[in-house]
Amino acid sequence: MDIDVLGALAVRENGISITPTAPKPRQVLALLALHADQVVPVSALIEELWAGEPPRSARTTLQTYVLQLRALIATALERSAAGGTEAGADPRDPRDPGDPVRTAKDILVTLPGGYLLSSGGGVLDVREFDRLAGTGYRAMDAGDFPAAARLLREALALWSGPAFADVQGGVQLDMEARRLEETRLCALDQRIEADLRLGRHRELLAELTVLASRYRTHENLHGQFMLALHRSGRRGEALDVYQRLRGTLVRELGLEPSVALRRLQRSILMAGPEGLTEPGVEPGGERLVRV
Numbered sequence: 001m002d003i004d005v006l007g008a009l010a011v012r013e014n015g016i017s018i019t020p021t022a023p024k025p026r027q028v029l030a031l032l033a034l035h036a037d038q039v040v041p042v043s044a045l046i047e048e049l050w051a052g053e054p055p056r057s058a059r060t061t062l063q064t065y066v067l068q069l070r071a072l073i074a075t076a077l078e079r080s081a082a083g084g085t086e087a088g089a090d091p092r093d094p095r096d097p098g099d100p101v102r103t104a105k106d107i108l109v110t111l112p113g114g115y116l117l118s119s120g121g122g123v124l125d126v127r128e129f130d131r132l133a134g135t136g137y138r139a140m141d142a143g144d145f146p147a148a149a150r151l152l153r154e155a156l157a158l159w160s161g162p163a164f165a166d167v168q169g170g171v172q173l174d175m176e177a178r179r180l181e182e183t184r185l186c187a188l189d190q191r192i193e194a195d196l197r198l199g200r201h202r203e204l205l206a207e208l209t210v211l212a213s214r215y216r217t218h219e220n221l222h223g224q225f226m227l228a229l230h231r232s233g234r235r236g237e238a239l240d241v242y243q244r245l246r247g248t249l250v251r252e253l254g255l256e257p258s259v260a261l262r263r264l265q266r267s268i269l270m271a272g273p274e275g276l277t278e279p280g281v282e283p284g285g286e287r288l289v290r291v
Helices: 023-034 042-050 058-081 125-141 145-157 171-197 201-214 219-231 235-253 259-270
Strands: 002-004 010-013 039-041 108-111 114-117 279-281 287-289
Touching: 002 125, 010 058, 023 042, 023 058, 023 114, 023 171, 039 042, 042 058, 042 114, 042 171, 058 108, 125 145, 125 171, 145 171, 171 201, 171 219, 201 219, 219 235, 219 259, 235 259
Parallel strands: none
Antiparallel strands: 002 010, 039 114, 108 114, 279 287
């Protein structure tokens, strides 16, 4: 089973979609898919569907949604056994011919206290993202910036839009979507950091222009934008970025920019582009970009 949640929800068994169109079963599948091969408690599914105000029939209704999902899985298994796939799908069955035939109940399993969606060793985009990003972070720590930039770029390419982009999320999915977005931003921050260390500041300007506009209070992205502009000989524009960020922080959050960002601003005021050195981290863990 292949599972995509980093964008539109797509769950495929042997290349055949089992993703329902009805909103509630879609929510159930999305939460099960995100936690594939792990038990998702009934309580979490009920909270997702009814936000703390479940009807008396909540468990029975949830069981109905599970049955609907199993029906879709069974149909996909039948089509796969008959040699059919969806248009554009990979017709190859990854299972060994000697493997036991899986049933819908083997794939969407009822266990004490909850349900488990068995991936059967398929590809999960969120797991692949975590693997690539983690390897990229380790490359950054080792000072291998070309590998870090490549790995983190591959990880970010797995995203086709916001997580669960076409699912009407409840409490659980909204929380998970925010968590996943934070992991994406961390990977993006580190990928840009690696590119800056490789001297790709001019290549980053267009991307950082968009990111600074989209994430109006994200200090690291603004700091990277300032550094890229300054290294490109555009010191005045770098200082304008700082002033716009400061105005937004003060107006919307009542905060001044961080010490590290204020230090970057002062360094830009005092230095020319030829005096720039590489970004670094202070002993306490605070990002410090020296110029």
